[in-house]
Amino acid sequence: MGKVCLKAVVFDVDGVLVDVSGSYREAIVRTVNGYLNKVGVRSKRMFSKPDVQAFKNAGGFNDDWNLTYAGVLYCLLNALGEKRSLKDFLARVEKFGGGLKGVERLACESRLWGEVRRCWRTDDCICDNPIKRLFQENFLGRKFFREVYGFASRGRKKGLIGCESLFLSEPVLSRLRDCFKLMGVFTGRPRFEAMVLFEREKIARLFDCIVASEDVSRGKPDPQGLKMVLRKLKLKPSECCYVGDSVDDVRAARRARMVAVGTVYHLKNASEKRKLKKLFYENGASVVVESVGELNKFFSKVKELKNK
Secondary structure, X not given: OOEEXXXXXXXXXXXXXXXXXXXXXXXXXXXXXXXXXXXXXXXXOOOOHHHHHHHHHHOOOOOHHHHHHHHHHHHHHHHOOOOOOHHHHHHHHHHOOOHHHHHHHHHHHOOOHHHHXXXXXXXXXXXXXXXXXXXXXXXXXXXXXXXXXXXXXXXXXXXXXXXXXXXXXXXXXXXXXXXXXXXXXXXXXXXXXXXXXXXXXXXXXXXXXXXXXXXXXXXXXXXXXXXXXXXXXOOOHXXXXXXXXXXXXHHHHHHOOXXXXXXXXXOOOHHHHHHHHXXXXXXXXXXXXXXXXXXXXXXXXXXXXXXX
């Protein structure tokens, strides 16, 4: 494909605009390990942030609640006697269709399903979903939990949402706004959780549209949300790029026929960065940047990309 002129940039939030290593990713780890302890399952293998990244790299786990459910199932199976490496587990999940549904199908086939099922609840209502409730109590804290759900949290007073900070500062985003004129956001976050941060950091005004999880019926890698952004901005796919930090972000951008830009600066481990960078290019990313400085330089110097 020939050169295209970019008129807008669309961002994912977690891991791109915002450092979530101490918030969402910490909430996943605390929830998986805390829930296992709560139901009396003892495991020598604790769930960790590298495990979170492994699920993200597998694709199909863009939703952090779904990733948490999958992590709980993996750890339950592991603790109850089905010893598998996470790499082997995720390879088998792919054969069962990938994502949380693949994990659930795999678990149902296990000889341990009867034991696992006694500890497994994923109801839509948070009152009847102890895993989601524990996650939200960890992440939101008491004040925001009551604001969202209308009843008191039994969890920590201060939520991990307060630990978030911007990768891309307000002045940097303002300069990008001057450069591109149009900027948007498509995030898997609920709108409330996105706006808490955006309003605190005074960056909400910089975006022409914000599409959040409740605005779509299908999450990434489905392109539904990005197509919604394109309609709101009144632009062609080739005129926009989507900046994301996960395989599902790149897949969504390519399925929407947008230019895909992958970022790995949210990772500290050099080996993990190399692995994700390789996955990005394998899934159709046009550009991968390794630091915030690289991303800034890319946007300041390059307005035309070749879309593979």
